[in-house]
Amino acid sequence: MRAGRWPATAPPARELHFMSTALSKSEIEAQIRSLGVLVVDDSQFIRKIVRNLLLNVGVKEVYEASDGIAGLEAIRTIGPDIVILDWELPLLNGAELVRIVRSPDVFPVPHVPIIMLSSHGERWRVVEASRIGVNEYLVKPISAKSLFDRIVAILVNPRPIVRLGNYYGPEPRRQFSDPLRHPVIVTAPDDTPIN
Numbered sequence: 001m002r003a004g005r006w007p008a009t010a011p012p013a014r015e016l017h018f019m020s021t022a023l024s025k026s027e028i029e030a031q032i033r034s035l036g037v038l039v040v041d042d043s044q045f046i047r048k049i050v051r052n053l054l055l056n057v058g059v060k061e062v063y064e065a066s067d068g069i070a071g072l073e074a075i076r077t078i079g080p081d082i083v084i085l086d087w088e089l090p091l092l093n094g095a096e097l098v099r100i101v102r103s104p105d106v107f108p109v110p111h112v113p114i115i116m117l118s119s120h121g122e123r124w125r126v127v128e129a130s131r132i133g134v135n136e137y138l139v140k141p142i143s144a145k146s147l148f149d150r151i152v153a154i155l156v157n158p159r160p161i162v163r164l165g166n167y168y169g170p171e172p173r174r175q176f177s178d179p180l181r182h183p184v185i186v187t188a189p190d191d192t193p194i195n
Helices: 025-034 044-057 068-078 094-101 123-132 144-156
Strands: 036-040 061-065 082-086 114-118 136-139 161-164 167-170
Touching (some): 025 144, 036 044, 036 068, 044 061, 061 068, 068 094, 082 094, 094 114, 114 144, 123 136
Parallel strands (some): 082 114, 114 136
């Protein structure tokens, strides 16, 4: 089993010594070289592309799984530092896998950072991914730069893992509101002329 960066009882991310907003470029590159990344996608072609992109940005250890069940098992046994996960998977889709992983009473590694990779860019999917505990979201096709930027965001600006009611995952960046259920009324500034 790989000794991942995220111990079974992870302290808040801000306390982990390797994560700091003051990392230099060479320190970031060293952190990326030391990562173990699991890629879970049913397409061998996409896994190969993501593997090559990861190798190009400096990741040395890349693991692969071709479905949700194999992905869960790989997270348990390998202990990757980051999981890159497709939304559409056989046996157990990406959203279902995230819900299982983000169940600290059931799953042994609920705090592993997850980047959702999907060919679907609809707003509801991005919002849903955030609501279930995904750290970052990428829409296919991806570039080495976009993948690198998401990995750096996880390393340099980690969000602490929180439990908010039924939610367990990275601290939300902001609360999502449903404009149909909770409309936001925007008023014009006082000095705005009325036509």
